[in-house]
Amino acid sequence: MAPTPTAAVLLIGDEILSGRTKDKNLGFIADYLVGLGIDLKEARCVADDEGDIVAAVNALRARYTYVFTTGGIGPTHDDITADAVAKAFQVPIGHHPRALEILLNYFKEIGREPNEARLRMARVPQGATLIENAVSKAPGFRMENVFVMAGVPKIMQAMMEAIAPGLERGVPMQSRTVTLLGGEGDVAKPLGEIQDRYTDVFIGSYPFEGATGFSTNLVVRSRVPASLEQAETEVKALAESMTREGKARGWS
Amino acid sequence: MAPTPTAAVLLIGDEILSGRTKDKNLGFIADYLVGLGIDLKEARCVADDEGDIVAAVNALRARYTYVFTTGGIGPTHDDITADAVAKAFQVPIGHHPRALEILLNYFKEIGREPNEARLRMARVPQGATLIENAVSKAPGFRMENVFVMAGVPKIMQAMMEAIAPGLERGVPMQSRTVTLLGGEGDVAKPLGEIQDRYTDVFIGSYPFEGATGFSTNLVVRSRVPASLEQAETEVKALAESMTREGKARGWS
Structure with missing residues (x-):
């Protein structure tokens, strides 16, 4: 099996850290x-601050197969992501001919002035390739293993669709959820023992307050179907034996 | 004015990175x-991986006044936050007498077995103080400038309430939103000029798709009431002059 590609997400924007968005x-x-089948290993969120963006981009791109950033690629003064990424890669930034063409056509079509601020959105670091999108037209870009996308969810999602075909893939992780009508403390020991028997299965335990009281979702994940099946069977049997013993009364 | 306290958030858990939660x-x-009045400067999310948690805790606690973590303090095998924080501070971990007392009383009250797994929730790094909470009873803890809280939102929120009185405060940032019926590219240049005139005001521009088409929220934030007032007045005048000129037709 080829090694699983890894990824990090970098959310860029004051608006997330201020709670506004x-x-x-x-x-x-x-x-x-x-x-x-790509393993997301880490996410970070930084403000619209050049030094913070540069540091995060450089830390993450060195560590993971891919980095996906969102936010800060519009036309206003607080949109500094493209410049910060250029700085992170220590390359100049300039207007990309194809990006200019897309934007000039679009602004002509909708009757908007292609002013200097709007055309800032055609600026990408030297060596970057465009990530086109049909929603806003203003493209994102790929710089080596870093994908720079918009912050508006609808636009970001269109960019993700455009990026996907070019990504290396791994075997997708499959996931099964077993709901336990009880606190996770009831199953902690035997659940840990099941986990210990599987090196290719990841078992998580997530308490929640449902309509019928406190319950726990036991989530079994694996890339190996036989192991997934087997571990799920064991976890199900455990949950059923616990459910017979009593009703949920507390978080833990 | 005293310096504004800063903070980072560290979300811990496979379930966020897998998309499940x-x-x-x-x-x-x-x-x-x-x-x-505390400035949140950065957020990170890492998996239930000791090395990743230790690295993130140490990077963030050195840099910010406070670090707030969520997740990984339950009774199951995937709850490794307390151990990882002990490791980050290079101190031993053990059962806290008051935490044990709280948990033993609680489990007695609700008729639960105080098994070894459940009592793991009373373990805190040496030198930590408890963050009590009425919802789950299982306490979080404070270790120097790091606050370790539950991942379940309701429990985390109760812990935040318990923590708040002990935190250093700054002057709260005030925020005003001016909605522009137009793409942000229309105001980018004059908006940047307004921003340039204020060193104590932060102006952000956030496009969105509303019921009446594409619009932009112009957000003015400041800790200085007079500057906030003045900048808001300028931004309002700008938005009104633009609104008179045309209707929103595109994102940018």
């Missing part, structure tokens, strides 16, 4: 990468 | 810290 991009990208 | 804790903590 509740991020939805991380969840979308996380789900999307599962389908591609 | 859509995080809501970052948005809550971000909003909460605004009210306390």
Whole structure:
């Protein structure tokens, strides 16, 4: 089996750290990468601050197969992602001919002035290739293993669709959920013992408050179908034996 | 004016990176810290991996006034946050007498077996103080400038309430939003000029698709009421002059 590609997400923008915008991009990208068999290993969120963006881009691109950034590629003064990425790669930034063409055509079509600020959106670091999108037209770009996307979810999602075919893929992780009508403390020991028997299965335990009281989702994940099946069977049997013993009464 | 306290959030858990859980804790903590006048500068999300947690805790605690972590403090095998934090601080970990007392009383009250796994939740790094909470009873803890909280939002929120009185505060950032019926490219240049005139105001521009088409929220933030007022007036005048000129037709 080829090694599984890894990834990090970098959310860029004051608006997330100030609480004004509740991020939805991380969840979308996380789900999307599962389908591609790419392991999302880390996410970060930084403000619209050049030094912070440069440091995060450089830390993440050195460590993972891919880095996906969102935010900061519009026409206003707080959109500094393209410049920061150029700085991270220590290359100049300039207007990309194809990006200029796309934007000039689009602004002509909708009757907008192609002013200097709008055309800033055609600037990409030297060596970058474009990530086109049908929603806003303003492209994102790929610079080596770093994919720079918009922050508006609808536009980011269109860019992700455009990027996907060019990504290396792994075997997708499959996931099964077994719901336990009880606190996770009831199953902690035997659950850990099941986990210990499988090196290719990842078992997580997530308590929640449902309509019928406190319960726990036991999530079994694996890339190996036979192991997934077997571990799920064991976890199910454990949950059923616990459910027979009593009702949920507390978080833990 | 005393320097503004800074903070980072560290979300811990495979379930966020796998897309299974859509995080809501970052948005809550971000909003909460605004009210306390604490600047949230960065957020990270790592898996239930000791090395990754240790590295993130150490990077963030050195850089910011406070670090708030969520997740990984339950009774199951995948709850490794307390051990990882002990490792980050290079101190031993053990059962905290008060935490044991709280848990033993609680389990007695609800008729649960205080098994070894459940009592793991009373383990904290040497030198830590407890963060009590009424929802789950299982406490979080504070280790120097690092606050370790639960991942379940309801429990985390109760812990945040318990922590707040002990935090250093700054002057809260005030925020005003001016909605522009147009793409942000229309105002980019004059908006940047307004930003350039204020060193104590932060102006952000956030396009969105509303019921009446593409619009932009222009957000003005400041800790200085007079500057906030003045900048907001300028941004409002700018938005009104643009709104008179035409209707929104595109994202940018």
